[in-house]
Amino acid sequence: MSAKPSQLGSSNAATRQLLIEAAAHVFAERGFKAASVREICARANANVAAVNYHFGDKEGLYAEVLKYSLRCAREKYPPDMGLERDASWEARLRAFIHAFLLRIFDDGPQACHGKLLSREMIEPTNALDSLVEEEMRPMAHQLQSIVRGLLGPDAPEETVRRSGMSVISQIVFYHHCRPVTQRLYPKMQFSQKEIDRLADHITEFSLAALKQMSRNLKRK
Amino acid sequence: MSAKPSQLGSSNAATRQLLIEAAAHVFAERGFKAASVREICARANANVAAVNYHFGDKEGLYAEVLKYSLRCAREKYPPDMGLERDASWEARLRAFIHAFLLRIFDDGPQACHGKLLSREMIEPTNALDSLVEEEMRPMAHQLQSIVRGLLGPDAPEETVRRSGMSVISQIVFYHHCRPVTQRLYPKMQFSQKEIDRLADHITEFSLAALKQMSRNLKRK
Amino acid sequence: MSAKPSQLGSSNAATRQLLIEAAAHVFAERGFKAASVREICARANANVAAVNYHFGDKEGLYAEVLKYSLRCAREKYPPDMGLERDASWEARLRAFIHAFLLRIFDDGPQACHGKLLSREMIEPTNALDSLVEEEMRPMAHQLQSIVRGLLGPDAPEETVRRSGMSVISQIVFYHHCRPVTQRLYPKMQFSQKEIDRLADHITEFSLAALKQMSRNLKRK
Amino acid sequence: MSAKPSQLGSSNAATRQLLIEAAAHVFAERGFKAASVREICARANANVAAVNYHFGDKEGLYAEVLKYSLRCAREKYPPDMGLERDASWEARLRAFIHAFLLRIFDDGPQACHGKLLSREMIEPTNALDSLVEEEMRPMAHQLQSIVRGLLGPDAPEETVRRSGMSVISQIVFYHHCRPVTQRLYPKMQFSQKEIDRLADHITEFSLAALKQMSRNLKRK
């Protein structure tokens, strides 16, 4: 309830958490190098030395931020996407796309998952390795099984893999290239509704492609 | 008369150019903030004060680098892509995709256009506005005319626009998410041949989607 | 009832002692300023705040370390050096030199007396005053009485005092200038045997000087 | 004439020199670790960044200080000590002792050679290696030839070496243990006159020892 967390009993964990959330914001906004420990601590109402005390150094804090950001994203958008067991491939694809879009565009004050990942793409840190294994590979598998379901059992593995990437690329694009798309089409806003429409389009485009490709495969 | 004459008479312009090329490299590799004027000058065999002398300040140099990088990319990969006037839409799409991929993956010492753009996506500078108008909007128009050619005249404008983005997203993806794809599939190398195959897949996927969508439109 | 009980009942005094011994080592190795309370506490398996709790502050700990180090040295090398009452002046001189050498080169884990004193020479603290009175003055008197015994009753007081310092200086030298002597003569090791030989030489040199000076005095 | 050296043409070299002299003082007074770049720069009327600009870092400055301090000592107290070629061994010994004492007690504002060396004894840095080779080994040789001259050709090499150290130790002692001697004998001041008397005593003591030892050798 008070501004200074030191009055609460759990001030240790509380300060730690505040630091992580503040850092997520600052790292997302400025990048690792340009982010300053001082700014992060100021946002968290903590002392300059708090980062070194709790996380060893700036890098340690960053690693913790990435972990936390991933955990948040997973909790908020669980990998099964709340689908029924017997959902059709089409429904699964739509759900996957929709959930991924939401996850990536979530700028909630606690995570900034999308922005942090975008920065990892440009300047990968050691944290990326585990991130790929823990988060991205499972999702890639999930998507590939959907794609295979749609392409049929005769599709070569490579086609499945590449088509999966074609689907994901469309999702990621709107986040990554937002500065360009917003300049190209200023009317475009990423409201909840717009994201829904986006999901519709990506699903439609991808389904069309996959169905047609499936048909092409049978023809051969 | 001085002890250290600047090699040649044209050293002024030459130094300027060397600075820009060195800076392109460093900005691409480290980002604007983390790039240091000292490193740039060292690479260009120039004095520490040279940047401020030639470009006013670090930002001025950065703007010049972006301009130069765009100019290089345009010269190397001209917008018409060397197509004949009467080429089919399919051929045009393939050419567009292929040229774009090449352009984005060109890490030539003089440009680093792809990496610089990637960084602009995450932290847009003032330079992005003109970049969008001069480079991206024309390309977007070009692509949209191709897409419209494939979707047919009845397709709503928005569908054309979004489908264009679906095509571009697939191209951009492999560059932007390279750190992830390389970790997911370590065998994947972006050799010339691989880029060709990539272009084939993106073209195939996109054509399949567009044709199927065109069919869907007619059915209605 | 607490989760981490402090091992034993006597942990208070035990921790104190552990701190002193750890501090002796660290202060000797790094010097007062460069020694960090954290390192000392870590070596003593104690909390960071333990130093301030037990000794007020870093300086308080240091003072206690010096006291302890002196006490240890005294116990191990008692001032009478185990000589018989009726030993000759020559024997006394030899015993004094030998005992002093041993004391100064003792790097036992509990004392580091020599190194600590060396540092006091360079940056005297308040503790030095009492150290001089309690330790050095008695030893100086002891040595001077030996020297007077050898120089004879006619020797002026100042000659006695200075000759005493000439003796002590030879002893101290090998400890203080060890880094240099070891570089000059790499073979030189301060084994027990070597220290014995050292004592022999210093005794021989000093006795020769004192006898000759005594003869010179009588001649006048 | 002005406080700010930037008005002089040679401000670069001037600032450098001022920094070295200020640093010599501060390093001698506080030791390497405890000395602060800020204090050094303040004393030299220079900016905090000046040290890094001129010497790379604190260690670089320290190395330069040691070099400079050695050069000063050499210029002021040249190794030949201004003796005539045919001087007797006794005269040479006296000159050596006197010159060494002066050198070690010189607290001139430019060098602080003695104090810096004392600190090197306690915490040797990389610089000590070359210092030993360039300065101490030549002096040790010089002294040993004098000692051999006095002990005669029959003296074993080791006796010569150790006797040399016995001489040097007496010289060094008064500087190194000054805090103790001054507390033991507060009247003792290291005025020019006192240093002369010190030289007399050390010479007398050493000559007495060497002559007596030479006699002992012959007797055998």
Next chain:
DNA sequence: CATGAATGAGCCTTCATTCAT
């Protein structure tokens, strides 16, 4: 009583920039 958490001053270093030459 004894301690884990938190503090703020201080450290060295790097930086883009400016100035006199």
Next chain:
DNA sequence: CATGAATGAAGGCTCATTCAT
């Protein structure tokens, strides 16, 4: 015109110390 020298702000980090528990 072009540059080497110098600047001061800001960076991350370590430190001895304090305080509530």
